[in-house]
Amino acid sequence: MDGVPEPHTGWTFITNHARVLAAIADDHNARIRDIAAHCRLTERAVQKIIADLEQDGYLSHTREGRTNTYRIDPSKVLRHPAESGLAVASLLSLLARDEADRADASSRPHATA
Numbered sequence: 001m002d003g004v005p006e007p008h009t010g011w012t013f014i015t016n017h018a019r020v021l022a023a024i025a026d027d028h029n030a031r032i033r034d035i036a037a038h039c040r041l042t043e044r045a046v047q048k049i050i051a052d053l054e055q056d057g058y059l060s061h062t063r064e065g066r067t068n069t070y071r072i073d074p075s076k077v078l079r080h081p082a083e084s085g086l087a088v089a090s091l092l093s094l095l096a097r098d099e100a101d102r103a104d105a106s107s108r109p110h111a112t113a
Contacts, residue, residue, distance in 0.1 A: 021036055
């Protein structure tokens with residue numbers, strides 16, 4: 001089936017919720033299809049994650065024609081007690097910086113030995 005993300009086995013450092021939130025932070029008008037492709041998730045999984053984030057107040061959306069525009073609450077504090085006091089904005093700044101670094105690295109010519 002075309003567009004189905006390749007499966008991943010094992011654990012990862014970043015949760016799917018964080019990946020989806022970072023993708024939305026990068027493009028507030030992103031379609032669920034594009035978020036799913038970027039995060040390597042199914043569209044159904046992205047819909048569920050967005051519903052979770054909206055239910056807990058991390059995200060809201062407005063409908064403009066056929067397009068959703070998302071708004072992230074950057075002051076909302078992360079949920080886990082180990083990150084108490086850490087705001088969403090801090091997490092997103094780390095993820096955005098990583099994304100920018102990867103883009104820069106892929107555009108640089110590779111060194112040859």
